[in-house]
Amino acid sequence: MFATYLQRGVAAGLVAGLGYAVYMIFVGNPLTEYVHDAGHAHDHGHGHGHDHGGHAHAVSETTMAIVSAGSAVLWAIFLGGLFAVALYLFEPALPGPEAIKPYVLAAAGFLTVSAVPWLVLPPAAPGAEHAYGIDVRLGLYVGLVAFGAITAITAVFAYNRSRQRGLGFVLSASVVPILAVVGLLALAAPTVTTHPDLSTDLVTAYQGLAVLSQAALWLLIAAAFVGLRRRGRNHSESVSQQSVGALSD
Amino acid sequence: MTTNETVRTRVELARNELTPAQILAGLAFGTAIAFTLLFVQEPLVHDSMHNFRHAAGITCH
Numbered sequence: 604m605f606a607t608y609l610q611r612g613v614a615a616g617l618v619a620g621l622g623y624a625v626y627m628i629f630v631g632n633p634l635t636e637y638v639h640d641a642g643h644a645h646d647h648g649h650g651h652g653h654d655h656g657g658h659a660h661a662v663s664e665t666t667m668a669i670v671s672a673g674s675a676v677l678w679a680i681f682l683g684g685l686f687a688v689a690l691y692l693f694e695p696a697l698p699g700p701e702a703i704k705p706y707v708l709a710a711a712g713f714l715t716v717s718a719v720p721w722l723v724l725p726p727a728a729p730g731a732e733h734a735y736g737i738d739v740r741l742g743l744y745v746g747l748v749a750f751g752a753i754t755a756i757t758a759v760f761a762y763n764r765s766r767q768r769g770l771g772f773v774l775s776a777s778v779v780p781i782l783a784v785v786g787l788l789a790l791a792a793p794t795v796t797t798h799p800d801l802s803t804d805l806v807t808a809y810q811g812l813a814v815l816s817q818a819a820l821w822l823l824i825a826a827a828f829v830g831l832r833r834r835g836r837n838h839s840e841s842v843s844q845q846s847v848g849a850l851s852d
Numbered sequence: 853m854t855t856n857e858t859v860r861t862r863v864e865l866a867r868n869e870l871t872p873a874q875i876l877a878g879l880a881f882g883t884a885i886a887f888t889l890l891f892v893q894e895p896l897v898h899d900s901m902h903n904f905r906h907a908a909g910i911t912c913h
Contacts, residue, residue, distance in 0.1 A: 605870060631904065631908075632907075660899045661896050662896060662899045667900055667901075671900070671903035671904035674901045678908060680885075692862050695858050726911075727909075812907070813908060
């Protein structure tokens with residue numbers, strides 16, 4: 604049973620990842636290149652000359668575009684595998700009917716891996732300046748993922764505990780922990796990432812796309828998983844019907 | 853699948869189905885992918901994935 608979950612999760616990740624790679628090729632790559640160059644153009648205007656210095660890349664743009672698209676697939680496969688293992692373990696505790704549970708888990712995954720960490724360490728466009736060094740940010744990220752997981756678990760736990768007490772109560776019990784954490788982090792977290800060379804609109808659009816694309820990725824994984832499971836069941840049903848037919852012949 | 857399954861029964865089920873070596877192998881594989889995509893700072897690797905890390909909002913950049 605575990606193998607079936609993992610197989611479907613990785614397959615769902617591959618399906619979602621191919622979609623995400625298309626996004627990376629047509630939106631992620633060109634937009635990132637554009638933002639990267641926009642930052643440079645600004646540099647030159649300030650008389651920094653043509654010294655690209657720390658901005659220069661060690662690999663060609665083509666390599667970068669290809670590896671980035673590949674990384675997009677790999678990332679989705681990784682999330683799909685993670686999703687499958689988590690679904691296998693936590694499915695009995697997740698709220699809703701069986702077809703809804705994967706979507707609840709996908710939302711929890713998005714909250715844990717992306718949304719909560721982003722409230723402190725927002726998605727950075729090229730040329731971003733960070734208040735903390737890479738080691739501090741790595742540590743912060745790991746801590747924030749743990750915090751996000753606790754938030755998601757608390758929300759699910761509150762939902763299960765209050766299930767008998769009416770829809771309004773249930774919704775508020777499960778939504779309040781998430782809103783509290785999101786609100787608290789959004790208000791309390793200091794600004795640690797700035798984009799001095801880019802317009803605010805461009806940064807907002809770039810970050811918005813990062814948020815939407817990751818949310819879409821989780822949704823795709825859950826939808827593909829549900830679809831694969833339905834297909835697998837239909838297939839095994841038809842196989843067992845065939846074998847029953849063969850026996851009665 | 854029965855309706856009275858709990859997380860505990862799933863954990864037990866996984867323990868019975870999988871050998872410790874399989875669990876370790878799975879964990880090691882997952883860790884390797886996560887480490888490569890999220891944490892590796894080696895310049896060539898890092899720069900090749902530059903667009904992906906920015907566009908996906910990977911924090912450790």
